Amino acid sequence: MNVRLESLSLTTxxxxxxRLDYGAAAGFQAQVEQLLAGAGTKLAGVIIDCAxxxxxxxxxLRVFLLAARASQRAGLSFAICALxxxxxxxxxxxxxxxxxxxxxxxxxALAHTPQGPV
Amino acid sequence: MNTSLVGRAVQSVNxxxxxxxxxxxxxxxxxxxxxxNLILALIVLSLVSVGxxxxxxxxxxxxxxxxxxxxxxxxxxxxxxxxRIVAAPRKLAFVxxxxxxxxxxxxAPFYFAGLDTRYLRALRVLRVLRVLKLQRRVLExxxxxxxxxxxxxNSALMQAQAQLKAELDIARALQIAILPSKFPAKSxxxxxxxxxxxxxxxxxxYDFIELPDGQVGLVMADVSGKGVPAAFFMAxxxxxxxxxxxxxxxxxACLARTNDVLCTQNPMELFVxxxxxxxxxxxxxxxxxxxxxNPPYVRRADGSIEVLSGAGGLVLGVMPxxxxxxxxxxxxxxxxxxxxxxxxxxxxxxxxxxxxxERLIAEVQAHGDGSAEALVERIFRSLTIFSGTVPQxxxxxxxxxxxxxxxxxxxxxAGLQTPSVPAAGQ
Numbered sequence: 001m002n003v004r005l006e007s008l009s010l011t012t013x014x015x016x017x018x019r020l021d022y023g024a025a026a027g028f029q030a031q032v033e034q035l036l037a038g039a040g041t042k043l044a045g046v047i048i049d050c051a052x053x054x055x056x057x058x059x060x061l062r063v064f065l066l067a068a069r070a071s072q073r074a075g076l077s078f079a080i081c082a083l084x085x086x087x088x089x090x091x092x093x094x095x096x097x098x099x100x101x102x103x104x105x106x107x108x109a110l111a112h113t114p115q116g117p118v
Numbered sequence: 119m120n121t122s123l124v125g126r127a128v129q130s131v132n133x134x135x136x137x138x139x140x141x142x143x144x145x146x147x148x149x150x151x152x153x154x155n156l157i158l159a160l161i162v163l164s165l166v167s168v169g170x171x172x173x174x175x176x177x178x179x180x181x182x183x184x185x186x187x188x189x190x191x192x193x194x195x196x197x198x199x200x201x202r203i204v205a206a207p208r209k210l211a212f213v214x215x216x217x218x219x220x221x222x223x224x225x226a227p228f229y230f231a232g233l234d235t236r237y238l239r240a241l242r243v244l245r246v247l248r249v250l251k252l253q254r255r256v257l258e259x260x261x262x263x264x265x266x267x268x269x270x271x272n273s274a275l276m277q278a279q280a281q282l283k284a285e286l287d288i289a290r291a292l293q294i295a296i297l298p299s300k301f302p303a304k305s306x307x308x309x310x311x312x313x314x315x316x317x318x319x320x321x322x323x324y325d326f327i328e329l330p331d332g333q334v335g336l337v338m339a340d341v342s343g344k345g346v347p348a349a350f351f352m353a354x355x356x357x358x359x360x361x362x363x364x365x366x367x368x369x370x371a372c373l374a375r376t377n378d379v380l381c382t383q384n385p386m387e388l389f390v391x392x393x394x395x396x397x398x399x400x401x402x403x404x405x406x407x408x409x410x411x412n413p414p415y416v417r418r419a420d421g422s423i424e425v426l427s428g429a430g431g432l433v434l435g436v437m438p439x440x441x442x443x444x445x446x447x448x449x450x451x452x453x454x455x456x457x458x459x460x461x462x463x464x465x466x467x468x469x470x471x472x473x474x475x476e477r478l479i480a481e482v483q484a485h486g487d488g489s490a491e492a493l494v495e496r497i498f499r500s501l502t503i504f505s506g507t508v509p510q511x512x513x514x515x516x517x518x519x520x521x522x523x524x525x526x527x528x529x530x531x532a533g534l535q536t537p538s539v540p541a542a543g544q
Binding site for chain 2: 016021022025058059061062065066069076091092095096098099
């Protein structure tokens with residue numbers, strides 16, 4: 001799995017690509033933790049854009065949960081967007097889409113991300 | 119008399135001399151290195167003096183210095199030679215050994231005064247061999263020592279690894295052993311299950327729980343992740359669920375309480391998807407709740423497949439206070455309930471294609487008429503053929519429950535009248 005980062009003025013967009021399975025989960029988790037640890041005061045929100053994510057296993061889901069919690073602790077807004085149908089199915093089946101905000105696309109996620117420190 | 123005196127003298131002299139030899143001759147001794155350097159320096163010095171002596175017209179004082187130098191060199195060499203003889207465990211063997219002869223040749227010419235011994239003295243260069251040999255031996259010793267240390271560490275590491283593997287194997291065997299190997303003996307139904315963990319310790323589990331009122335609790339669950347943390351979480355989840363099932367007749371309430379317990383005992387922030395059903399073997403009624411697990415299939419006696427509705431409840435362990443929904447399904451004679459973990463549908467083949475629900479449904483449809491055990495066996499065989507040589511990446515767990523109306527003679531009429539079965543559809 002490959003992860004790209006894109007920094008907007010107050011929001012960092014994380015773009016995981018490929019398969020987020022047990023083998024990839026630990027690496028992805030470390031990347032997200034590193035991002036949040038270095039967030040500082042300039043960052044207001046984190047969006048995980050899943051447009052390039054083909055598959056997520058339960059171990060991968062756990063990283064989304066940990067990221068959501070860590071963002072909350074850091075006082076950042078957190079959102080997920082652009083789930084492919086196979087990934088959406090896993091989010092729905094596990095009940096995750098009930099506890100993590102999922103937007104249809106990046107524009108919708110950005111529209112709901114605060115434009116100043118929260 | 120005479121010999122015994124000499125013997126005693128040798129005896130009394132022997133011990134201190136041996137000690138001295140140890141101090142000077144052994145390289146690891148306190149003065150070994152210094153003594154060896156001294157000998158080396160004297161060898162070089164005497165070779166230089168042999169060269170100088172060949173020059174004609176040396177001043178008298180120089181000739182004197184060379185002579186005195188020669189005497190000192192020979193004295194030290196002679197002292198060393200005698201010391202080596204005394205120190206040698208087999209003295210004759212030493213005298214006639216190559217180095218023994220070289221040492222003797224180095225000093226013998228001096229004692230044959232009158233001969234031109236310069237060329238013989240040049241043989242002293244051979245003495246350098248002893249030093250070189252010593253150095254090589256020291257190097258070899260160092261290499262041997264390092265090799266031995268490495269081998270020791272390697273073997274300790276291998277031992278630790280073997281021990282760790284043995285313990286993990288035991289833990290894995292225990293994990294499988296705590297799962298029920300048999301479906302509770304109930305008239306009218308039959309069940310079979312299999313869990314094949316991936317290479318590491320897994321987090322899948324299933325359970326058949328005999329409930330107080332003659333019903334059977336059916337559990338199919340999958341902990342996020344793998345390895346020891348997942349296995350521990352699995353053990354806590356299974357134990358909690360089993361315990362709470364005894365006190366909560368409603369599947370939804372049972373899942374909700376299990377979730378609350380798991381949320382307080384979850385340092386690794388893992389979670390587990392759980393399908394929990396309460397089956398009444400007397401009536402074929404199934405009440406169930408689903409905490410984020412793949413919905414099981416009901417295969418009707420005619421071969422049609424229905425997916426149990428009500429999926430999408432939150433997996434357990436994420437947050438306390440979550441409510442679940444209890445739903446009902448009615449099995450009819452000849453129906454089967456097939457539950458599984460995603461290890462089945464997400465088994466991959468060599469072209470990275472997933473086994474998928476379609477293949478699973480096709481197997482269940484085509485081969486669901488026999489016993490529960492036969493269907494489990496059939497699906498695992500199909501999975502094995504599909505995966506080929508691709509290693510199993512996730513635990514694979516499957517249970518099948520078959521229901522056929524119990525023998526009327528055995529049916530407690532009260533069982534049919536029990537109002538414990540909610541109306542179909544909810």
